[in-house]
Amino acid sequence: MNQKRLFLRPCTWVYVTLMFLTFITWFVGVNNLSGRFFAFMVLGFALLKGQLIGDYFMGLKQVAGLWRWVIFIWLALVGTLISVAFWQTL
Amino acid sequence: MKYQSQKVAKLYFIAAIGLFVGQILFGLIIGAQYIWGDFLFPEIPFNVARMVHTNLLIVWLLFGFMGAAYYLVPEEAETDLVMPWLATLMFWIFLAAGAATILGYLLVPYSSLAELTQNDLLPTMGREFLEQPTITKLGIVVVALAFLANIGLTILKGRKTVINLVLLMGLAGLAVFFLFSFFNPVNIVWDKYYWWWVVHLWVEGVWELILGSILAFILIKTTGVDREVIEKWLYVIIAMTLITGIVGTGHHYYWIGTPEFWQWWGSIFSAMEPIPFFMMTVFAFNMVNKRRRNHPNKAAVLWALGTAVMAFLGAGVWGFLHTLAPVNYYTHGTQITAAHGHMAFYGAYVMINLAIISYAMPLLRGREAANSNKSQVLEMWGFWLMTISIIFITLFLTAAGILQVYLQRFSDSPMPFMVVQEKIELFYVLRELTGLVFLAGLIVYIASSFVGSNEPEATAEGEVVAS
């Protein structure tokens, strides 16, 4: 981490991305935008945010083996189940 | 056996097995009454026999737990019990009170027993598993307090191991939650709500701490695996047990007048309850596989492994089968519950008691480490006969339950309870026959204590492959 000075730490980039995605989600929410496109977009953002948190905040990117994928597997399972349920009603 | 005062455990273990025999005999009586409705009627009506069956179970398991505590606490704490005389005294008081209560059930009508023991002053009788007269309940509290004082002070004086502390927490929790048995409002919803604080928080809560610590003790002794490893897994397993089991109480709050949100909370948390049991199974087998030595008491190791497997099947799998609210809507209060109850109690609590008895009894009787080969072979026959019997009892009751659910609740034209009972009688016959095999297993088990006493001890054979 200290070999060369970066413009921003990786975690700060991640932070900015998380905030950006959050604001889009909020925007979709306050405008009551509904339907498959918006619902799956915010769900996709949520899963992406989750993966970023797992990789960069929890530091799983630095881990080898099965532990590396714990969060990913959880997100995939939860995302799939939510998608299946919402798909039928949107 | 390293400490003189451990000897008191022997009394408790012998009483436990004696009461176990009584429990099984009365189990056979009520099993027969399921087939021949007038069997022993009106001398011993079903409700009385069932009360004896379940109360004897609870009492003998408590005797077993106390015996286990008196045996393992001094050894873990590396000091004698502070008051061995109190342990002996409490043994006789508890045994006398227990016997008097059971005789009371059998000799006078229950309502006369209630009158005789002044139930009016503080009505606590007549609730499932808590049928004991109020005075007996108070006696249980006194015995529990004396017991806890004895154990607690011994631990305080000596070495504090994780096993000791977890056992003490389990026993203290057992005493604390028993206090809810004195709360009996007229409002049936609150009556039932807090009744489960005794029953559920015992068997799916604090008793599992007792189970875990006894199992850990036996594994340390028989496998020689590092205490550090076993103790940290003990913590993880009991943590998972309470995390899932406490809110899991909600699976009893679906249909008793409590709000519907319990259907969700109860389903979700109790669906997780098999996890700690599964961890326990994996843990026990792992420890035995990593053993540093072969212990000559193979029977004790068999019981310990059996506990891990059967607790998972009975409490974990059979519990899960009917724990989700939409399923439980149909299965609640049927033979499915009975099936689960039988295997869970046997797998978790009967077997852990028999495991510690199997481990400790040879030592208490003056052996170096184990009984003779002959005795152990017979004991293992007892193990398999009883265990396989309980599996079949569970399967037959499950079959009876599925039919009962369908005929009485699910089909387009539900039939009355008694009509359905006649239609599923075949399974009650099969259950009773299997019950006789169980009794045979129990006799073989007891016989194993009396054979081969003059023969040399079994020795550990074979080298352990270094892990």
Added chain:
Amino acid sequence: MAQAFTKAMARNIFYGGTAFFFLLFLALTFQTHSVVPERDNHEAINDVVALGKKVWEENDCIGCHTLLGEGAYFAPELGNVYKRFGSTDAIKAFIASRPRDGVPGRRSMPQFNLSDEELEAVAQFLKYVSGVNSANWPPSPQG
């Protein structure tokens, strides 16, 4: 990393997790207390019902029957018996008519020799229980 998995942390999680989930359970219990009065039919509780519950308990009825699905599975569910029988009189008549020596070859409820007051009370108790909102359980009137 010295050790992947420490006993101290396992202990902390045991204590912390237990306390956490017990508090959660207490919170849910608190919530239950605020909702149950809407569903527990407590308006129906009076001295007669209280006596009825005592009669119910002191004859160990739960030793054969289930009540809202809890008890023994030897005899029919009684949480809905008032609805099944249709009146307290029918319940009283049934209890009073049990033969002292049973029915040959069949299950039979014992004759408890209840007084008229006790009979009335236990029937009223069962009527009260049938008014508890049990989330639509049992699935069939047969219990």
Added chain:
Amino acid sequence: MTGMEKNRWPPGDLVIWIFIMAELLVFGVFFAAYAFTRTNHVELFNTYQLTLDRNAALINTVALITSSYFVVRAVAAIRVDDSRRCFHWLLAALAMGLLFLVVKGAEYHHHFSQGINLNTNTFYMFYLSLTFFHFLHVILGMIILLAVALKARSGGYSAAEHTGVETGASYWHMVDLVWMVLFPLVYVMR
């Protein structure tokens, strides 16, 4: 931690990861239960979802992400042996956690003053159950962070040994992670 060679275990004590997996499992099942129950009550869920305060949810999401970020900085600080900065970053994270509690508490106050409880309807049952369960996790996470912060202040951690900081941090990120799914699922998706 040069970034090239990978670790065998995730940061922190492994037990916390077993605990995290258990927690994630419970939340996952809860989320799925919400989604599938909704399929039978779409109207109801859509109607009552509108009564939720999305602005409050936004503030809370921002608070948790920011808090998580501060915790990342706290871990980075202790890795270069800077206990003081580690402590300060943790304090900042705690402040963000407190903000979450205040905002969420105001939301609850609003609902409760309208007489809404777990039994009002299926949507509120899920909304209150999920958010309250999460709320308790925020409190637990803050207790853990506070304990870690106090130990950091007294110099209890170093660049060589700071498993405790990583353990607390991992748990806190889990609390954040769960909210990332909860927010769109309960407040936005319709």
